[in-house]
Amino acid sequence: MAAGVAAWLPFARAAAIGWMPVASAPMPPPPHDKRRSQEGFIILNVSGTKFQTWRNTLERYPDTLLGSTERDFFYHEETNEYFFDRDPDIFRHILNFYRTGKLHYPRHECISAYDEELAFFGIIPEIIGDCCYEEYKDRRRENTERIQDDEDNENGKEMTPPDMTMRQSMWRAFENPHTSTMALVFYYVTGFFIAVSVMANVVETVPCGTSFNRVKDVSCGERYALAFFCLDTACVMIFTVEYLLRLIAAPSRYKFVKSVMSIIDVVAIMPYYIGLVMTDNEDVSGAFVTLRVFRVFRIFKFSRHSAGLRILGYTLKSCASELGFLLFSLTMAIIIFATVMFYAEKGSNSSKFTSIPAAFWYTIVTMTTLGYGDMVPKTIVGKIFGSICSLSGVLVIALPVPVIVSNFSRIYHQSQRAEKRRAQKKTRLSRIRAAKSGGANAYLQYKRNGLLADAEEEASKEAGKALVCKVNPTFETQHHHLLHCLEKTTNHEFVDEQTYETSCMEVSMVKPSTSRSSSVSSSPHGLTSCCSRRNKRKSFNVPNSNMTSGRRGSVQELSTIQIRERPLTNSRSSLNAKFQETMPLNSEQPPYITAAIISMPTPPVTTPEGGDFQSNIVRVSAL
Amino acid sequence: MSHCRKRCKRQLIKVARYFYRFLTGTLTQDSIEDDFELSTVCHRPEGLEKLQEQTKFTKKELQVLYRGFKNECPSGVVNEDTFKIIYSQFFPQGDSSTYAHFLFEAFDTNKNGSVSFEDFVIGLSIILRGTINDRLNWAFNLYDLNKDGCITKEEMLDIMKSIYDMMGKYTYPCMQEDAPREHVENFFQKMDRNNDGVVTIDEFIESCQKDENIMQSMQLFDNVI
Numbered sequence: 001m002a003a004g005v006a007a008w009l010p011f012a013r014a015a016a017i018g019w020m021p022v023a024s025a026p027m028p029p030p031p032h033d034k035r036r037s038q039e040g041f042i043i044l045n046v047s048g049t050k051f052q053t054w055r056n057t058l059e060r061y062p063d064t065l066l067g068s069t070e071r072d073f074f075y076h077e078e079t080n081e082y083f084f085d086r087d088p089d090i091f092r093h094i095l096n097f098y099r100t101g102k103l104h105y106p107r108h109e110c111i112s113a114y115d116e117e118l119a120f121f122g123i124i125p126e127i128i129g130d131c132c133y134e135e136y137k138d139r140r141r142e143n144t145e146r147i148q149d150d151e152d153n154e155n156g157k158e159m160t161p162p163d164m165t166m167r168q169s170m171w172r173a174f175e176n177p178h179t180s181t182m183a184l185v186f187y188y189v190t191g192f193f194i195a196v197s198v199m200a201n202v203v204e205t206v207p208c209g210t211s212f213n214r215v216k217d218v219s220c221g222e223r224y225a226l227a228f229f230c231l232d233t234a235c236v237m238i239f240t241v242e243y244l245l246r247l248i249a250a251p252s253r254y255k256f257v258k259s260v261m262s263i264i265d266v267v268a269i270m271p272y273y274i275g276l277v278m279t280d281n282e283d284v285s286g287a288f289v290t291l292r293v294f295r296v297f298r299i300f301k302f303s304r305h306s307a308g309l310r311i312l313g314y315t316l317k318s319c320a321s322e323l324g325f326l327l328f329s330l331t332m333a334i335i336i337f338a339t340v341m342f343y344a345e346k347g348s349n350s351s352k353f354t355s356i357p358a359a360f361w362y363t364i365v366t367m368t369t370l371g372y373g374d375m376v377p378k379t380i381v382g383k384i385f386g387s388i389c390s391l392s393g394v395l396v397i398a399l400p401v402p403v404i405v406s407n408f409s410r411i412y413h414q415s416q417r418a419e420k421r422r423a424q425k426k427t428r429l430s431r432i433r434a435a436k437s438g439g440a441n442a443y444l445q446y447k448r449n450g451l452l453a454d455a456e457e458e459a460s461k462e463a464g465k466a467l468v469c470k471v472n473p474t475f476e477t478q479h480h481h482l483l484h485c486l487e488k489t490t491n492h493e494f495v496d497e498q499t500y501e502t503s504c505m506e507v508s509m510v511k512p513s514t515s516r517s518s519s520v521s522s523s524p525h526g527l528t529s530c531c532s533r534r535n536k537r538k539s540f541n542v543p544n545s546n547m548t549s550g551r552r553g554s555v556q557e558l559s560t561i562q563i564r565e566r567p568l569t570n571s572r573s574s575l576n577a578k579f580q581e582t583m584p585l586n587s588e589q590p591p592y593i594t595a596a597i598i599s600m601p602t603p604p605v606t607t608p609e610g611g612d613f614q615s616n617i618v619r620v621s622a623l
Numbered sequence: 624m625s626h627c628r629k630r631c632k633r634q635l636i637k638v639a640r641y642f643y644r645f646l647t648g649t650l651t652q653d654s655i656e657d658d659f660e661l662s663t664v665c666h667r668p669e670g671l672e673k674l675q676e677q678t679k680f681t682k683k684e685l686q687v688l689y690r691g692f693k694n695e696c697p698s699g700v701v702n703e704d705t706f707k708i709i710y711s712q713f714f715p716q717g718d719s720s721t722y723a724h725f726l727f728e729a730f731d732t733n734k735n736g737s738v739s740f741e742d743f744v745i746g747l748s749i750i751l752r753g754t755i756n757d758r759l760n761w762a763f764n765l766y767d768l769n770k771d772g773c774i775t776k777e778e779m780l781d782i783m784k785s786i787y788d789m790m791g792k793y794t795y796p797c798m799q800e801d802a803p804r805e806h807v808e809n810f811f812q813k814m815d816r817n818n819d820g821v822v823t824i825d826e827f828i829e830s831c832q833k834d835e836n837i838m839q840s841m842q843l844f845d846n847v848i
Contacts, residue, residue, distance in 0.1 A: 007694060013847045018726070020841060021759070436715040440716050479713065482713065490786060495793050500793040503795055
């Protein structure tokens with residue numbers, strides 16, 4: 001429950017007047033206000049800077065240092081104030097959190113200092129408001145990366161987990177060559193051979209001087225054919241071995257075979273084998289030799305290790321639409337100008353503009369400002385349009401370049417921001433879910449506390465192990481009393497999802513045939529939804545388990561810690577034989593859930609419950 | 624006539640501004656500036672002494688109430704959406720928007736679509752500091768949706784459904800479809816003396832005064848604040 005609306009609790013309780021005449025059962029007695037009207041200032045002296053606030057403001061968050069009795073440790077008798085020897089600038093933000101319910105992160109502060117202050121005052125950083133959350137997470141990530149880098153430099157790389165299979169370690173060596181020296185050696189060897197084979201392809205075509213019985217120059221490839229053939233064989237051997245090793249080590253071979261890199265590998269080594277097969281047919285093997293050019297694409301394998309190259313490739317892929325549009329608009333301009341030039345030059349007799357497609361060449365050369373000069377217009381009209389063509393060519397070519405550049409930077413920043421937003425959304429949703437279910441769970445916990453003799457004593461006893469001392473604040477008890485009144489008015493009780501489903505299953509088992517068929521066909525509430533929701537139990541439990549990870553949190557979170565630590569002895573003993581069949585339901589739950597059965601001797605709807613609702617219902621809820 | 628001319632002039636200026644923005648390429652900024660003028664509605668309540676006369680709260684209580692009110696509604700008035708949002712935070716499991724709507728209607732005495740601090744505090748004063756009869760009157764006013772002086776079964780059914788909606792889905796025992804209706808039947812059996820299908824204010828007060836439970840629960844509100 002947000003702090004701001006705690007002030008509206010009196011209104012909500014007053015609004016319950018609408019339920020009173022309607023209720024058929026008497027209302028529970030109101031809670032005692034043990035600490036009446038804690039009005040008054042609290043003076044907080046933080047390293048000499050005095051802050052003043054109402055007492056109630058601080059007590060909105062009873063699980064933090066300032067809201068709980070932990071602040072009494074800092075009470076200074078002589079001056080009647082609370083003294084903290086901490087940073088007053090950061091404290092300002094912390095105090096604002098109590099006032100407004102939103103925690104802000106000041107951009108100029110050091111992230112570790114801020115984190116320390118938050119930890120000291122018992123505030124979890126996850127509640128930082130959306131306005132500052134991105135910045136906070138960025139700085140935090142930078143900080144952890146910096147720390148991580150420092151640690152890596154100190155320790156060296158000893159991070160191999162010992163229990164990896166041969167295949168997994170091989171794959172890891174292929175993917176990250178800097179993990180082990182063997183992988184690094186392999187990486188450099190293959191890189192060297194790639195370079196060697198590319199160089200060999202290039203040098204093959206260089207003319208190498210005349211042979212003794214030929215007139216014209218022969219290329220080096222023909223002169224030293226054997227040497228080049230041996231070199232080529234060696235390279236292809238290496239590439240084949242590498243490809244096969246990668247294929248063996250790949251965790252998903254099908255996915256590996258489909259990937260771009262493996263296709264390039266295959267294309268690189270195929271021509272050699274095909275050339276081995278058909279050495280007699282001259283022109284076909286010539287065509288396949290050209291395919292060896294594809295081996296140059298091996299250089300793209302380096303993109304595995306460079307993030308910038310990856311982003312560049314991704315940009316080009318995602319800019320495909322812009323590039324396509326550029327191409328399309330260029331084509332349009334070319335066609336327009338080629339047509340115009342053709343008809344303009346049609347009059348001149350020795351014109352090279354024999355057809356519109358022939359004029360395409362002129363237009364392209366002019367628009368890209370190449371100007372080879374093999375085709376020039378001779379008529380005046382042609383020259384005029386030719387100059388317009390070259391001027392517009394400059395514009396048309398120059399326009400898309402900034403677009404692509406800005407696209408690149410946009411995509412780069414977008415990928416960063418999308419990741420941040422996704423992480424934020426997940427935490428935000430889980431926070432909302434946690435708060436919602438926490439609010440309900442707090443009430444259920446309160447009801448259970450009401451079963452035993454002294455609620456507060458029990459809570460503080462159990463919570464003795466917890467990190468922060470907490471006492472149920474007045475507005476929580478009042479809120480719970482309000483929910484209790486609602487239960488009495490409607491003669492139904494709040495339960496959590498678990499119990500609801502088990503009770504539904506009982507109901508459906510009691511009335512087997514009719515209800516089951518109706519539940520399959522229609523969907524009011526109750527029967528179908530609980531049956532269909534069995535699978536979703538886990539999703540309800542996950543936020544709770546996140547909350548019970550031992551962190552300090554709000555009252556709701558701490559109350560779930562209490563629920564988990566509560567012993568089960570009193571509940572299991574009252575197991576009815578009739579409900580044995582619901583046991584298998586609970587046995588399949590994951591281990592952190594405490595299973596529960598509800599036993600109800602009489603239906604509660606008609607009998608009015610007195611103040612003594614402990615005897616009728618023994619209730620243990622599962623989380 | 625001058626009004627027409629003024630409007631024409633304004634339109635012309637708007638068109639000229641549009642073309643200017645079209646040429647200079649700043650067309651899209653128009654819409655943002657217009658939105659800023661709407662949100663600075665502010666309402667200040669009457670003085671503390673006047674409110675003290677009108678309600679039965681002490682000065683300190685009024686101060687506390689106002690501070691809480693102003694925190695959630697800095698503009699000084701609550702509109703129905705804010706009202707619903709605030710109320711729904713107390714009932715996370717169910718849907719409290721219908722009941723909040725009825726409450727809003729009951730608090731908004733001058734029917735202007737917003738609840739000011741005066742309305743708020745006067746309503747609270749009746750509920751928390753009024754006599755039992757005052758409270759019963761207020762409750763009757765809440766139930767009587769069309770404010771015609773009598774509660775019909777349909778009105779009561781709406782109210783009952785809204786209350787049951789607040790419980791949400793996860794209840795024990797499972798919520799049946801006809802639970803509100805049954806409850807309304809019980810209510811009418813108890814309240815409707817002359818069995819004419821409606822409950823008037825006198826029947827309501829009389830029946831409530833005869834019921835021990837209701838009388839006792841009315842006392843709950845004595846020390847809410």
